[in-house]
Amino acid sequence: MRRLILAGSIFVAGCSAQSAAPVANDGYVRLAAVPGRPAAGYFALRGGMKDTTLVRVEAPGVSRAEMHGSKMTANGMVTMESLANVPVPAKTDVAFAPGGRHVMLFDVPHTVTPGSRLPLTLRFADGAATQVEAKVIAAGDVAPE
Ligand SMILES: [Cu+2]
Numbered sequence: 001m002r003r004l005i006l007a008g009s010i011f012v013a014g015c016s017a018q019s020a021a022p023v024a025n026d027g028y029v030r031l032a033a034v035p036g037r038p039a040a041g042y043f044a045l046r047g048g049m050k051d052t053t054l055v056r057v058e059a060p061g062v063s064r065a066e067m068h069g070s071k072m073t074a075n076g077m078v079t080m081e082s083l084a085n086v087p088v089p090a091k092t093d094v095a096f097a098p099g100g101r102h103v104m105l106f107d108v109p110h111t112v113t114p115g116s117r118l119p120l121t122l123r124f125a126d127g128a129a130t131q132v133e134a135k136v137i138a139a140g141d142v143a144p145e
Contacts, residue, residue, distance in 0.1 A: 069083050
């Protein structure tokens with residue numbers, strides 16, 4: 001509902017009721033095993049009516065949210081790299097999932113505990129935004145379906 005209001009205010013003319021902006025679903029946040037360490041956010045992103053670029057992720061009370069990619073080094077180690085932006089082609093699935101892209105959430109408030117929800121706001125280069133209510137799980141929990 002919120003997404004449609006945002007889209008409506010930004011795309012002034014010519015838009016139908018269809019979602020112009022990408023849509024995010026199945027969000028969850030895995031807390032770190034050690035308090036104070038960053039949590040990891042995941043979601044399934046689906047491109048909207050046109051190509052765009054994800055430029056920022058925000059969460060209330062979180063000091064910093066960085067988009068990261070994971071990549072394998074020559075000696076088989078997995079390392080993370082910070083991503084300034086993530087292309088989201090029209091009508092294309094862009095996964096943020098374990099082993100791949102994710103959002104690192106720094107200084108997650110103490111009120112964010114397993115079983116709670118943390119709204120993630122995804123902001124795009126064209127000014128559009130979408131939100132996903134991420135389920136919060138503990139470090140050792142199985143990821144939600
Ligand atoms: Cu990371």
